[in-house]
Amino acid sequence: xxxxxxxxxxxxxxxxxxxxxxxxxxxxxxxxxxxxxxxxxxxxxxxxxxxxxxxxxxxxxxxxxxxxxxxxxxxxxxxxxxxxxxxxxxxxxxxxxxxxxxxxxxxxxxxxxxxxxxxxxxxxx
Numbered sequence: 001x002x003x004x005x006x007x008x009x010x011x012x013x014x015x016x017x018x019x020x021x022x023x024x025x026x027x028x029x030x031x032x033x034x035x036x037x038x039x040x041x042x043x044x045x046x047x048x049x050x051x052x053x054x055x056x057x058x059x060x061x062x063x064x065x066x067x068x069x070x071x072x073x074x075x076x077x078x079x080x081x082x083x084x085x086x087x088x089x090x091x092x093x094x095x096x097x098x099x100x101x102x103x104x105x106x107x108x109x110x111x112x113x114x115x116x117x118x119x120x121x122x123x124x125x
Contacts, residue, residue, distance in 0.1 A: 002027035002114040004096045009119030012086055016123070020081040022096030022116055033099035034072065034079040035112055038092035038121075047107035048094070051079055054103040061107070064090075086123045093118040 008020040024031045035050035049060040051070045058070040069082040083090065097112035099105075 004116035006116040006119045011122045017084040023078045031098040032103045035097040040092040050105035052105040088125045
């Protein structure tokens with residue numbers, strides 16, 4: 001079973017930046033796709049972006065396009081979520097996820113079979 005460990009959450013003012021990291025370890029297979037999701041209080045889990053190690057560039061949700069960047073370091077089996085121009089509506093628990101069966105990045109949470117514990121990001125106005 002792949003294990004995902006996230007770090008980097010915290011409190012930031014609106015307009016600020018924050019970088020989250022997620023490192024995968026264990027399991028007998030490969031993590032073909034690494035995704036980021038978030039969940040605000042009382043809301044459904046929302047797709048943020050995903051990186052397929054086989055693709056040339058990550059996919060992003062429209063709500064974060066141009067502000068968030070996913071960077072992958074295959075040597076460390078780590079992905080980073082660089083967040084800039086943060087808004088109060090970005091406040092949520094952010095989850096890292098891995099798909100160990102498909103190389104196609106997807107926004108559907110049920111396609112991912114490993115999840116991190118989540119890290120809180122709070123953006124103050």
